[in-house]
Amino acid sequence: MHLTKTQVQLRLSLQKGLSILVGILMAFFGPINIIYFNNPTLGCMDVIVSIFSFYCFWATINNKDKVLLHYALALVVTVSIYITAYTADFRAFSILWALSLPMVYYIMFGTRRGAFLSSIILIPSIFIINTHMVTDQFMAYRAILNYSLAHSFICFLCHLYEQQQSRNYEQLKKIALSDALTGVQNRHALEAHFCDLDKSSDRAHMLLIDIDFFKKVNDQFGHEIGDHVLVEMAECLQTYVDANNIFRLGGEEFVLLFKNHTDIEIKPKAENIRHSIEQYLFHSHNLRINITISIGVSRFLPGQSLGDFLRTADKKLYDAKSEGRNCVCI
Incomplete structure (x- = not known):
């Protein structure tokens, strides 16, 4: 055992x-x-x-x-x-x-x-x-x-x-x-999961996802509705990746890990996720809410630490927001 x-x-x-x-x-x-x-x-x-x-x-x-x-x-x-x-x-x-x-x-x-x-x-x-x-x-x-x-x-x-x-x-x-609100894994799980990552492979990618203007959702509809949107977002993301590879970092940020994809393969997947969320209607208390997401993608470099892996994805996410949000930067 x-x-x-x-x-x-x-x-x-x-x-x-x-x-x-x-x-x-x-x-x-x-x-x-x-x-x-x-x-x-x-x-x-x-x-x-x-x-x-x-x-x-x-x-x-x-x-x-x-x-x-x-x-x-x-x-x-x-x-x-x-x-x-x-x-x-x-x-x-x-x-x-x-x-x-x-x-x-x-x-x-x-x-x-x-x-x-x-x-x-x-x-x-x-x-x-x-x-x-x-x-x-x-x-x-x-x-x-x-x-x-x-x-x-x-x-x-x-x-x-x-x-x-x-x-x-x-x-x-x-x-x-586990994240208490959404039920997906949290940052501690991401750290533990990263230890099992093949450190010699360069085919692993991280998608750092941020909900655009999420503060407006909380301000307009209340935090209860905002929490429901986060829960439904986690459920949506689990349709694109195994539950063991999705993490909520906190707030409106999520991380998805893809372990066996090239740079050419990962971009369409990220775009597919972004487009699907854009078309999705979030339902709560008879409300229909449209939201968009920005995605920063980083490729794992052999020997890289989790902090560097996250920082690279965060920089790409910042670029996506700078370009007007609702887009993918890789």
């Missing part, structure tokens, strides 16, 4: 918290196992896991974190829990620490991998319970059943939480990248 930059940052934050927590716990149990329980092997293993966890924490805060470290940390935590559960007195119920593993997997690897890994580690848990129960076999079956139900319930809660987090993230992302 491809993670966005924000999701990666969230995973790194959780990774930091988990690694420091494991480091502290293992640093606590290591000396206890060595001194109190006279188990130097298990105690030394705890100390090693603690040192490695603190290293993972250090790597994360110093931007040296790698995906391999995530798996390595999850592996050493898993192995240490099961070695402890297998070698320690079963009456201490060390196996209960394995119930924390689904949370570790979901935090570090997300929903699908978390569910897969959580289902796998149920097998060694059942094996340890079955082989270490000191009472009759019937009690072992009951213990396995109860443990499996508890394990499944924790996985279910983790799964619900991750799914809800994913839905919340998508909703917040949509709000952050």
Whole structure:
């Protein structure tokens, strides 16, 4: 699954918290196992896991974190829990620490991998319970059943939480990248979209569109009518370009991106948009409003920044207005 930059940052934050927590716990149990329980092997293993966890924490805060470290940390935590559960007195119920593993997997690897890994580690848990129960076999079956139900319930809660987090993230992302009035994408979305642009191509073009004399519409009919015109304008523009390539910069300015067109091809498209808007009747509150637009067109130059790309289009838009508006300058 491809993670966005924000999701990666969230995973790194959780990774930091988990690694420091494991480091502290293992640093606590290591000396206890060595001194109190006279188990130097298990105690030394705890100390090693603690040192490695603190290293993972250090790597994360110093931007040296790698995906391999995530798996390595999850592996050493898993192995240490099961070695402890297998070698320690079963009456201490060390196996209960394995119930924390689904949370570790979901935090570090997300929903699908978390569910897969959580289902796998149920097998060694059942094996340890079955082989270490000191009472009759019937009690072992009951213990396995109860443990499996508890394990499944924790996985279910983790799964619900991750799914809800994913839905919340998508909703917040949509709000952050959408224009509240028209529903098209906003300037933040344009900046994110520009990062995915092929920086070596010169076949991308930007159409910077401005509604001519839009202030007169607001002054004559009111801002409510003006807002309706903006909404209807956004709907009209979406008939000429994919919704992922239309943006409202603010006010009455819109940006359209065309990624695979030559200079010769883009001029007729821009003229077609201008002409269609000129012929279109905007309807609102029994009013019929005619408006025109001016368009400035810029061609993307390899290595160009978004600011330069926009400035070139803005200069062409200024030229279009200087020529009397309701025209295209490229």
